[in-house]
Amino acid sequence: MSKKTQNKIERKSDPRVPSLIVSLKEQARQEDAAIWRDIARRLEKPRKNYAEVNLSKLNRNATDDEIVLVPGKVLGAGILKRSVAVAALGFSASAKEKIAENGGRCITIEEIMKEKPAGSGIRILI
Known part of the structure; x- marks a missing residue:
């Protein structure tokens, strides 16, 4: 990891995020899974750029019994009629x-x- 990337990660205000980013990158290397690398890159960005997804968007874009990953926060606006x-x-x-x-x-x-x-079997929603 470059010094620039390491400094960017260490400056996160939420102490959980830097270790999560490292874990995601490690998992991406071990499993050769691009999804974890993508999520790590999204979380390296400033917090104001994190996804904020309302339940109404979840309801429109997800199917029953699906796994949805939001690289940010899920908000309670809207109606959810699906079991996800x-x-x-x-x-x-x-x-x-x-x-x-x-x-x-x-x-x-x-x-x-x-x-x-x-x-596999995970949908990213931003």
Whole structure:
């Protein structure tokens, strides 16, 4: 890792993000899975550029029993009528509640990396 990249990662305000970025890159190398490298690159950017996805967008773009990964935060605006597993950096309280009401799951990016190490069957939503 170059010094420039390392300095950029170390400056993150959320202490969880730098270690997550390193884990994502390591997983990408081990499994030859481009999805984890893509998510790491998205999280290296400034936080203001992270994805913020409302439940209404999840409802439009996901199918039942699908795994959706959001490289940012899931917000509770809108109605969710699908049972989906959502992996994200963060969730609003109302988003967690609405996802659970529909039989879905809210999981962290770290957890989805352990469940699906190769990254297959995951849809990225930004």
